[in-house]
Amino acid sequence: MDFIPAKHLYIHLVDENYLFEADLNERYSAGNKYLLNVYPSADKFFNDFNRRKYSKKNDHVVILAVHMGKPDKNLKSGIIERIIILIPNAEVINICHRKELEKDVSSLRKGNIIHIANNENVMFRIDNAFKWIIAKKNLENKRRICRLTAYTFFVFFLLSVSGFVYVLLKG
Numbered sequence: 001m002d003f004i005p006a007k008h009l010y011i012h013l014v015d016e017n018y019l020f021e022a023d024l025n026e027r028y029s030a031g032n033k034y035l036l037n038v039y040p041s042a043d044k045f046f047n048d049f050n051r052r053k054y055s056k057k058n059d060h061v062v063i064l065a066v067h068m069g070k071p072d073k074n075l076k077s078g079i080i081e082r083i084i085i086l087i088p089n090a091e092v093i094n095i096c097h098r099k100e101l102e103k104d105v106s107s108l109r110k111g112n113i114i115h116i117a118n119n120e121n122v123m124f125r126i127d128n129a130f131k132w133i134i135a136k137k138n139l140e141n142k143r144r145i146c147r148l149t150a151y152t153f154f155v156f157f158l159l160s161v162s163g164f165v166y167v168l169l170k171g
Helices: 021-027 042-052 073-086 122-170
Strands: 009-015 034-039 059-065 091-096 107-110 113-117
Touching: 009 021, 009 042, 009 122, 021 034, 021 122, 034 042, 042 073, 059 073, 059 122, 073 091, 091 122, 113 122
Parallel strands: 009 034, 009 059, 059 091, 091 113
Antiparallel strands: 107 113
């Protein structure tokens, strides 16, 4: 599935234990249409994001794999809130322990945040979440193009009708 190139799609991987770096580099490397950045901690991500001054108009996907050894829901929710404040249109994929999710749920979607349990299927779930995000962004781009086309057609239609009426009344 290709990303419609209306904007750049930045993928930010915040991975403290380097569990997913190799797989994501292979799937979404620089040869593709995505720009992948890997950070060893959330602090490095925030510092680099503020230093580089990314355009907030571009699309950002943040894959958050921090504190995998000891689950701390409050610490992760604070990091997610900082990400949402820093990048309002960001999509966040949070890889967490099964204990952090509701009972017997392996993935959960709330708004722009997708929570995925860390188990043997985590890479498939990340890939599916990423495909869902790309499909959502493509649909938004197609809707924008469709609205622009309809608006342009409507303006030209009104101009041609008003010109026709003007010619009939003058003639």
